[in-house]
Amino acid sequence: MSQTLHIAKNLASRYPWVAKPFLVSAPMRVMSGPALAVAVSGAGGLGFIGPGLKTQDTLADLQEASSLISKSNLLSTAFSTISDSADRPLPIGIGFQLWNDDVEVAAKAVKEFKPCAAWLFAPRDGQKDLDSWSLEIRTASPQTQIWIQIGTLAEARELIRSSELPDVIVVQGAEAGGHGRARDSLGLMSLLPEVADAIEGTQIPLFAAGGIADGRGVAAALSLGASGAVMGTRFLAASEARISRGYQREVVRADDAAVSTVRTLLYNHLRGTFGWPEEYSPRTIINKSYLEQQEGVSFEELKKRHDESQKAGDHGWGPEGRLATYAGTSIGLIHEVKDAATIVRDVREGTAKRIAALGD
8 A cells, every 4th residue: 555545544544534635724823713623624624623722721712612512423423433422533623832732731632532633843952842742741641643743854853753753744834824843944835845855754644734725735735745734824715703793704805925914923922922932933924013013112112002003893804903813825815704614615625626737
């Protein structure tokens, strides 16, 4: 059996409800809540709940997701071959931001609810943290697969030398929104094939992330060697996203990401978020906060104006706004808000259409 076929069969057995191509909604912090994750999985993808403001939020989110899944009958449908309901993992994943999440609280939540996958990202102490988290999660719930996000070839090489090999590697290109590599980033077109070559023989599936918002991006990712595709920014414009409408409208409005987005820590600091490992920096849509910083306005004054803008509700976002609008370079491909199931269906159909056209 070829390595590609073996990986495909293994993924199908672990995630039997997922249709081809394997589409994933990224665990965006706070914004990827239970409703979005369950909707994506219910549409034949794999939805992830993002990290909360506190690790304790994970318990409440998984409880809500479990309730939604029970009402939808997704669990029994997804794992119909497993007779013992206690052994059925939840058909959604959960994400953890390692540098400021609590591994003991995380393991407790995973043990109680058994999500099918745990996505680990942003360790403060590199591979050492990834190894310890992987061991804790696996001990708490052997049914839960470990997904690890990387953004460089060096990370991939270190990862496959570990005694705690992940079940899935997510390769994030520089196009991604939110927190990605600050300096040593590379576009997905070059990064993913290089990582694929580096891990050849491990039989670990690769998932592509960064700049993917439609079937064209998914088809390209599959051609580069990915087993599936992850979308984050596209799902910011899902009706189930846990997001302010002003933020969502800005994701739909903005385009030309080369000039309308930037990687900067400014918005983290305006929001009072400090402590990210130095190798990470978020991509955001540019607004008045950033432009005024470039003009030399002091941080103290920017903070004052930012906090006043928070009182404006949805008007705090947009070109004249000041609030953080984390988003990736795919913003120019997103033109309307849709429900998650429609997004999954449209991207799936678009991928099939693009692949069929390549055969003509």
